[in-house]
Amino acid sequence: MNLPPELKRIQEEIEGYARDYGLDFCETIFEILDFKQLNEVASFMGFPNRFPHWRFGMEYERLSKSYAYGLHKIYEMVINNDPCYAYLLQCNNYVDQKIVMAHVYGHGDFFKNNFWFSKTNRKMMDEMANHATKVRKYIDKYGYNEVEEFIDICLSIDDLIDRHAPFIERRGRKVASDLLDPEAEQTVKKIKSKDYMEEFINPPDFMELQQRKIEEDKLKKRGYPEAPEKDVVLFLIENAPLENWQREILELIREESYYFAPQGQTKIMNEGWATYWHSKIMTQRALRDSELIDYADHHSGTVATQPTRINPYKLGLELFKDIEDRWNRGKFGKEYEECDNIETKKSWDKDLGLGREKIFEVRKIYNDVTFIDTFMTEEFCEEQKLFVYKYSPEQEAYVISDRDFRKVKQQLLFSLTNFGQPFIFVKESNYENRGELYLYHRHEGIDLKVDYGKETLRNIQTIWTRPVYLETVVEGRGKIFKFDGEKHSERNL
Amino acid sequence: MFSTMLPVFLREETPSVKHTMALKIEQDHNRFRQIVRGKIKANLKKYISHEELIGRKGKDLISIPIPQIDIPTFRFAPRSQGGVGQGDGDSGTPIAVDEDEGSGEAGNLPGEHLLEVDITLEELAQILGEELELPKIEPKGHQKIQTEKDKYAAIHRSGPESLRHFKRTYKEALKRQITSGAYSLKNPLILPIREDKRYLSWKTKPTPECNGLIVYMMDVSGSMGDEQKEIVRIETFWIDTWLRSQYKGLVTRYIVHDATAKEVNEEMFYHIRESGGTMISSAYHFFNKMIDEEYDLGQWNIYGFHFSDGDNWSGGDTDKCISLLQKELLPKVNLFCYGQVESTYGSGEFIRELEDELDSAENLITSKIESKDDIYNSIKQFLGKGK
Numbered sequence: 076m077n078l079p080p081e082l083k084r085i086q087e088e089i090e091g092y093a094r095d096y097g098l099d100f101c102e103t104i105f106e107i108l109d110f111k112q113l114n115e116v117a118s119f120m121g122f123p124n125r126f127p128h129w130r131f132g133m134e135y136e137r138l139s140k141s142y143a144y145g146l147h148k149i150y151e152m153v154i155n156n157d158p159c160y161a162y163l164l165q166c167n168n169y170v171d172q173k174i175v176m177a178h179v180y181g182h183g184d185f186f187k188n189n190f191w192f193s194k195t196n197r198k199m200m201d202e203m204a205n206h207a208t209k210v211r212k213y214i215d216k217y218g219y220n221e222v223e224e225f226i227d228i229c230l231s232i233d234d235l236i237d238r239h240a241p242f243i244e245r246r247g248r249k250v251a252s253d254l255l256d257p258e259a260e261q262t263v264k265k266i267k268s269k270d271y272m273e274e275f276i277n278p279p280d281f282m283e284l285q286q287r288k289i290e291e292d293k294l295k296k297r298g299y300p301e302a303p304e305k306d307v308v309l310f311l312i313e314n315a316p317l318e319n320w321q322r323e324i325l326e327l328i329r330e331e332s333y334y335f336a337p338q339g340q341t342k343i344m345n346e347g348w349a350t351y352w353h354s355k356i357m358t359q360r361a362l363r364d365s366e367l368i369d370y371a372d373h374h375s376g377t378v379a380t381q382p383t384r385i386n387p388y389k390l391g392l393e394l395f396k397d398i399e400d401r402w403n404r405g406k407f408g409k410e411y412e413e414c415d416n417i418e419t420k421k422s423w424d425k426d427l428g429l430g431r432e433k434i435f436e437v438r439k440i441y442n443d444v445t446f447i448d449t450f451m452t453e454e455f456c457e458e459q460k461l462f463v464y465k466y467s468p469e470q471e472a473y474v475i476s477d478r479d480f481r482k483v484k485q486q487l488l489f490s491l492t493n494f495g496q497p498f499i500f501v502k503e504s505n506y507e508n509r510g511e512l513y514l515y516h517r518h519e520g521i522d523l524k525v526d527y528g529k530e531t532l533r534n535i536q537t538i539w540t541r542p543v544y545l546e547t548v549v550e551g552r553g554k555i556f557k558f559d560g561e562k563h564s565e566r567n568l
Numbered sequence: 569m570f571s572t573m574l575p576v577f578l579r580e581e582t583p584s585v586k587h588t589m590a591l592k593i594e595q596d597h598n599r600f601r602q603i604v605r606g607k608i609k610a611n612l613k614k615y616i617s618h619e620e621l622i623g624r625k626g627k628d629l630i631s632i633p634i635p636q637i638d639i640p641t642f643r644f645a646p647r648s649q650g651g652v653g654q655g656d657g658d659s660g661t662p663i664a665v666d667e668d669e670g671s672g673e674a675g676n677l678p679g680e681h682l683l684e685v686d687i688t689l690e691e692l693a694q695i696l697g698e699e700l701e702l703p704k705i706e707p708k709g710h711q712k713i714q715t716e717k718d719k720y721a722a723i724h725r726s727g728p729e730s731l732r733h734f735k736r737t738y739k740e741a742l743k744r745q746i747t748s749g750a751y752s753l754k755n756p757l758i759l760p761i762r763e764d765k766r767y768l769s770w771k772t773k774p775t776p777e778c779n780g781l782i783v784y785m786m787d788v789s790g791s792m793g794d795e796q797k798e799i800v801r802i803e804t805f806w807i808d809t810w811l812r813s814q815y816k817g818l819v820t821r822y823i824v825h826d827a828t829a830k831e832v833n834e835e836m837f838y839h840i841r842e843s844g845g846t847m848i849s850s851a852y853h854f855f856n857k858m859i860d861e862e863y864d865l866g867q868w869n870i871y872g873f874h875f876s877d878g879d880n881w882s883g884g885d886t887d888k889c890i891s892l893l894q895k896e897l898l899p900k901v902n903l904f905c906y907g908q909v910e911s912t913y914g915s916g917e918f919i920r921e922l923e924d925e926l927d928s929a930e931n932l933i934t935s936k937i938e939s940k941d942d943i944y945n946s947i948k949q950f951l952g953k954g955k
Contacts, residue, residue, distance in 0.1 A: 115593040124592060132600030133637065135593045136685070223599075230639045382655035382663045389654070464663055465650040472662040476650070487652045497642050521644045530640035 078105055082163070085173055092360045093180035097435065098352065100183030101197075102158040105176065109165045113149055114138040116162060120335070121154045122203045126210035126327075128226050150373075151175045155186040155338070157197035170366040174373055177356040181349030184438070189344070191337040191442050199334050206327045213320050225321055229328045231534040234496050235307035236332050238340065303500035303515060307535075308332070310501045315538045325538075339494040340442045347391015348438050350377060354392070383464070383473070385487070390459070394446065397455050398437060399430035443491045451487075453480040461487075489519075497523055502546070512539045516547035523547055532558045600637075604685050605695060607634045612699045616947070617940040622805045629686045636683050693813030696806065700948045705814040705869075718770045727767025736766035780815035780869045782808070783858065785851045787876030789826040790843035796909040800875045801838050803907065803943050807873060810951055815869065821858070825851035827881065831858075845881045848874075848918065849888040856896045870901040873950070878908040878916025886918060890925045893932065903931050905950045910938045 078086060086105060093100070108116065118135040119125040141147050150171065153161040161179040163172050186192050196202055214222045268276040304310045308329045312322055338345070354374060362370055378389040401407055405425030414420055437446065461483045465476040477483070503513035512535070516523060528545065536543040542559040546568070553568030591597075608615070611634070615621055621632065653663060696702065723736060741760040745751040751758075784804055786792070812818050822837035823829055829850040832840060855872055863870065880886050897904055908919040919934050926932050933953070935946040 111591065115591045118593055118596075127595055127599070129596055129599040129603055130639065131593060132596030132598070135597050136600060140686075227639060231641055234641055380654040382653045382657070383651075385652055385654060459654060460656060461652055461654055462657070462659075463650060464653050467662075470662055473650070475653070475657050475659050475661045475663060477659060483652055486650065490651060495644075497644060499642050516642070524643050524645040527640040528642055531642050534640065 078107065081169070082107075082172060085169065086176055089173060089176040089356060089361055090180065092356045093177065093184075093352070096352070096355065098180055098184040100159060100180055100187050101156075103161055103179060103183050104158050105161050105163055105179075107163050107165050110142055111139070113152070113162055113164055114142060117149050117152060121152050121160075122200065124204045124207050126207045126226070127214065128223065128230070130230065151178050153179045153182045154200065155182075155192060155195060155197070155334075156200045159183045159186065160200065168369065170362075170369045171373060173361050173366075174353050174357060174370065177353035177361065178349045180356075181352035182345060184352070185341070185345050185348045188439050189337075189341060189442075190440055191340055195334055195337060196330075202334075203331070206331065209327065210324065213324065217320065222320075222324070225324060226328070228534040228537055229325050231531050232308060232311075232538075233328050233332045234494075235499055236309070236329060236336070237305040238336050238494055238496075299504050300501060303502050305498070305500055307499060307501050307514070310504075311535070311538050314504060316540055317538065321538075336494070337442075340444075340491075343385075343387040343391040343394075343443045343491075344438065344441060344446050345391070346387040347393075347395050350388045350392040351395045351434075393459055394450055394455065395434050395437070397452075398450050399434050401430070402433035403428055403430035405429075444488060447484065447487055447491065451484055456480045456483050497521075499545075506544060509541070511542045511544065512536075513544045514546070516545060518548040522549055525549065529556060529558065529563050532556055532563075536560055601685075603637060604634060604683075605687075605691070607637065608632060608687070608692075609695050609699050611635070612695065613944050616806060616944045617802070622801065625689070625805075628688055628690075630689055630692055631684050631686050632692075634683050634685060689809055690813050693809045696810055696947075697813070700944075700951070702810060702948070702951050703953070705811075716772050718772055720768050720770045722769040722771060724767050724769040725763075725765070727769060731768040733766045733768050737764055740764035740766060779867055780811060780818040780871065781863060782811055782818065782820045782871045782873065783823060783855055784820070784837065785823045785825065785829075785855060785872065785874040786837065787826070787846055787848070787851075787874075788824045788840055788842045789846040789879075791846070791877050791879055791911045792909075793911060796875075796877060796911050797838060799909050799937055799940060799943060800907075802940065803875075803937070803946060804873065806943070806947050807950065810947075811871065823851050823854055823858075825854070829854035846876070846879055847881050847885050848876060849885050849892060852889055852892045852897060856892060856900075859897075859900055865900055872897065872901050872904040873907065874905070875907045875909060876916070876918065877911035878918035879911070880916060880918050886921050889918075890922065893922075893926060894929070898926075898929050898931055901931065903933065903950075903953070906932070906934045907946055907950070908934070908936050910936075 082105070090103070114135055116123060117138055118131045125131055138147075138149075142149075148164070150164065150167070151161070153159060159179075159182075161175075161183075163175055167175070186195075210222065210226070265277050265282075299314075300310065308325065311317075312325050312329065317325065357370055357374075378386065378392060380386050380389055403426075404423055405411070405427040406420075406423050411420070411423060414423075437450070441449065457478075457480070461478070462475045463477040463479075463482050463486045464473045466472075467474045467476075498517040498519070500515045500517065501512065502515040503511075505511070506513040514532075514535070528547070532543055532545050536558045540560075542557060545556045547554055547556070554565055555568060556563065556565045558564075615632070621630065655663075657663070697704075720731075723733060737760050738758060741758045741764040742751070744761075744764060745758060784800075786797070786800055788797075808820065820834070822832050822834060824832050824837060824840055824842070825846075825848070826842045826844040827847045827850060831854070851874065859865070859870060880889070893904065906919065906922060908916070919936060922932070922934055933950055935942075935949045937943060937946045
């Protein structure tokens with residue numbers, strides 16, 4: 076952990092600036108890694124230790140190769156943990172390290188203060204290491220292949236969690252048990268009566284009605300879960316016939332999934348916030364004359380735009396700057412909204428100076444979806460030259476399809492909702508009264524990738540052991556896919 | 569100011585780095601490589617019949633496109649999705665979308681693409697050997713022949729002046745003078761005495777001699793078209809890969825022939841197009857002469873591979889070939905392989921006659937390669953005996 080003295084000095088300097096600006100973060104520990112180690116940590120998604128799995132190895136291969144070919148360079152990596160860990164690449168020059176540090180303090184502040192992170196495990200570094208140990212023990216006990224195969228399956232469904240749950244305290248484990256539901260409840264209780272009164276105290280019509288109600292209730296119960304369950308993984312943990320070690324592995328992978336979820340939900344804000352602060356700290360405080368060119372080069376690389384995808388650093392930064400400017404000049408509220416003189420609107424300035432305060436509030440209570448929804452204005456969209464693109468079969472390419480503000484916003488919000496993942500629910504666990512699992516894809520205009528879907532279904536079947544169904548829509552038609560353990564089949568709805 | 573920057577990034581100074589020197593990712597990475605290897609093995613037949621691999625060969629590495637290794641998830645079909653971009657352009661302007669770009673976040677794996685993996689030619693040969701169940705080659709009975717090589721790697725305290733190691737000697741002298749106080753900054757004169765002197769020395773290393781010579785012969789007469797040559801090219805690539813893994817110092821030579829034979833380089837071998845008749849004996853004769861003049865039979869393991877469509881000029885020439893093989897070539901070589909490719913003019917008689925006449929020869933292997941799909945089996949036939 077010993078930073079070389081020169082870097083230690085820089086760290087103290089930058090940390091001081093960050094605190095001056097009001098950033099509030101956990102203690103931050105910087106470590107210097109060479110590119111191999113950095114690629115390793117990046118493959119483990121920022122952690123020094125993960126459970127053994129080839130997918131991390133594949134990521135490592137990819138990163139090492141693209142680093143070797145000069146296609147990318149990881150500058151900065153930071154873990155949401157207390158203390159916060161961040162990594163510096165050994166071969167970077169000082170100005171790069173300064174930028175990275177400033178950037179990292181931005182992230183640190185965001186991790187600590189944004190509500191969506193408030194339920195994340197701040198000791199995840201230890202937790203991950205524990206997971207790794209646990210899985211290694213299982214490997215020793217059950218064999219590498221057996222455990223690996225099961226992890227493959229788990230990773231195939233690890234995104235089937237309720238992404239919106241992590242902030243709302245998530246539902247704990249609940250064991251479905253028939254014991255809590257005694258047989259006694261299943262017939263209508265008679266009220267004691269003398270023979271001659273029986274007909275009046277327990278009228279046969281009424282008794283029959285009650286009995287039927289109970290039967291109906293029973294049928295309903297069979298249709299467990301009662302409401303569609305979005306946390307498919309939890310449902311499987313609770314209800315699938317898993318071995319204990321399998322259940323434990325699935326649980327820890329679910330835990331990790333929930334840990335990473337808020338990072339996915341606040342990518343634009345988080346990067347925007349960090350970029351905002353590295354730029355502030357560098358340009359106003361930390362930058363020396365001789366470093367200007369390097370800084371400009373680095374920063375412009377960070378916020379470079381591509382026609383084909385949104386750069387979260389750029390979009391987030393610009394939006395935060397826009398918000399700050401609007402609140403400084405009072406460009407919000409009823410009076411501003413209702414003003415229809417473009418010139419007046421443009422030069423609107425009430426000199427309120429509320430900008431800084433506002434962006435701190437925004438970083439506290441918003442996530443990407445609400446951030447874009449609330450603050451992206453038509454002017455902003457135009458200024459940033461945002462557009463919607465679609466695949467055009469005629470041109471056999473993706474083409475710009477629209478620059479209309481509403482459409483851009485809608486598409487952007489859509490791609491952020493549920494982290495760009497399809498909504499999948501468990502609808503029935505006793506489908507057709509045969510213990511078969513029925514999943515439902517809430518189709519919102521975009522089809523699933525069918526081959527992947529089928530393979531995932533196969534994986535779920537392995538866990539569930541009874542046939543598994545998926546209801547979805549393919550090219551406008553309702554479809555049900557089924558995997559019964561041996562073969563795939565499908566039928567139209 | 570930064571002008572007094574120290575080189576603080578020396579690894580010795582950052583002990584926290586040291587404990588992670590053996591990367592934890594290695595295990596996962598090795599496992600991944602193992603899976604990749606399995607994929608290559610499973611698809612080897614397909615790779616063998618495709619020429620594209622040959623173009624991907626570097627010096628020691630070959631880059632192989634393998635079907636993506638991925639974990640399936642419920643995800644959106646990429647094309648129906650669209651997205652939001654940033655930049656100039658009117659509607660309808662095509663934009664390039666890199667379909668294999670992930671969101672840039674680690675762990676968020678790329679969508680659809682072939683994975684390119686580099687593996688060493690040696691590993692590829694190993695996979696080939698395992699999949700085709702090729703036996704390890706037993707070199708002819710002269711493994712005991714060794715050459716001795718001198719390597720100058722050691723430092724001794726005595727030796728001839730011509731091998732004096734200046735730097736070491738200087739260092740020793742400097743050390744001695746500093747410790748004894750004879751060194752003065754004002755007059756930094758270093759005088760080595762006898763005890764300071766260091767000399768380079770050599771070690772003699774015996775290297776077992778195990779030389780291989782492969783001679784590829786190809787019929788380039790008018791009837792051998794591009795398709796036939798491609799088959800030859802692919803097959804020789806794999807044979808080469810295998811044999812190279814078995815011998816250090818492998819020499820490859822190429823002979824082409826129509827009615828006459830000549831030696832060419834590798835490039836020429838695959839691209840030359842002659843026309844005219846076919847006299848196979850010319851190539852065999854040339855091969856024989858090459859061995860006699862240049863290679864010591866005691867030291868070389870010799871392989872001959874001949875590819876032709878089998879349409880020899882005359883029965884007389886075929887007889888000549890048979891007698892050349894029987895009397896001269898077969899006794900000299902480890903293995904002689906004849907591969908007959910089918911040309912547009914059909915397949916010739918040569919292979920049948922070889923089989924009839926030289927049935928008992930142990931180190932003659934013939935194989936019929938009618939299409940690219942046969943290459944796999946043909947390699948197996950050729951190399952399956954471990955000669």
